[in-house]
Amino acid sequence: MTKQEEPKEAxxxxxxxxxxxxxxxxxxxRVSLFLDGKFRFGVFxxxxxxxxxxxxxxxxSEQLEALWRDEQVLKARDLAIGYLGMKAxxxxxxxxxxxGKEFEEKVVAMTVEWLVERRYLDDELYAKAWVESRMRSKPRGRAMLRWELQQKGVGSAEISRALESLDSDAQLDAAMRALEKKIGRKQLAFTADETRKLAAHLARRGFSSDVVYESIRRFRAGSNLDND
Incomplete structure (x- = not known):
């Protein structure tokens, strides 16, 4: 693209x-537009x-502004689709x-709307995929998953639907897997200090207190330990 196509001045x-x-x-x-013999700008x-x-x-002037805005939207679409091609x-x-690419607010809104209408963007599907991926590789509690999705701008309704499948059994299973990853092959006596550290580990990952202590109880029972 030449400097003439994208002048730095307004x-x-x-x-x-x-x-x-x-x-x-x-x-x-692309074509270059000349009004009254003077180059104005280039468009697709x-x-x-x-x-x-x-x-x-x-x-x-209204037609010219609409022409320019549609040109910017087309550029924004191309950039957005390329960005989406890297990951959801x-x-x-x-x-x-x-x-961040300095597109004006209206152009950004029009581009996002176009992407949503054509299902390039679907926050609910994104949230569900995020939850499934997290539960497979990095087990998290509902609170942590909700917080992570909020940071990505997903709405509360979409988050709630994505978390519907995480019932108490699913949360316990996730917490148990998180404990397995944390403990590995270490032999624990499940002393008060060790139990406290495991509880803190799970709490930091968003598991509720009920899930934390029930998962530790089951894990300890499965280890056939009697530390009373």
């Missing part, structure tokens, strides 16, 4: 006559077509990413 939306619509040498998918060919741009027509994201993560 884009002028002053209307005028479209005196030339030229295919850009470096990119045949499909944007110019969508707005019915033709040589000789009078272009109002939430709507907020995409919005933050595009804002």
């Amino acid at each position: 884009v002028s939306f002053e209307g005028g006559q479209l005196t030339a619509l030229l295919t850009q040498k470096g990119n045949p998918d 060919r499909e944007v110019a077509y969508h707005h019915g741009m033709k040589k000789g027509m009078d272009v109002t 994201r939430t709507a907020k993560q995409i919005a933050d990413y595009l804002a």
